[in-house]
Amino acid sequence: MDDIRKRVYAQRDKFIEASMEAFKLACIKMVDRAKQTNTYMDQTHALRSSIGCVLYHKGVEVFNYFKAEDGEGSTEGVEKGLALARKIAEEAGNKLIVAVVVAGMDYAVYVEAKGRDVLTGSTHQFADDLKDEFENVKYAFYEHLIG
16 A cells, blocks of 8 residues: 555656646746737836746745846846745745736836736736646646556
């Protein structure tokens, strides 16, 4: 029974790791789509630099994705975006997987309220992206079990 239990838990851990990878890849796609959206002028590049994501596993940060754009406000944007994403993820507690995507500058809401797409539009495809990534996970596990 101990051998069976060890094998089951080993597969469970691999599935959790693969699931985190699926969330990571889907979040990266969403962030990249949002950064490519061209519905507003970002003169300092702070707003686009504040768009990014974090991934937590049982309350511990395992990944973050924030890239500074070229501009005077890019460092501030990354810092504010990362701080906001971490705050939200930490508020979620010790859940198995927490993925947070943000536009971290305070005025992002104002820009969207003016009819400009900062982040919202890129969220519409997230469910499909995540589904595709989980299909890849399912296929990999199937191949692993057969092989």
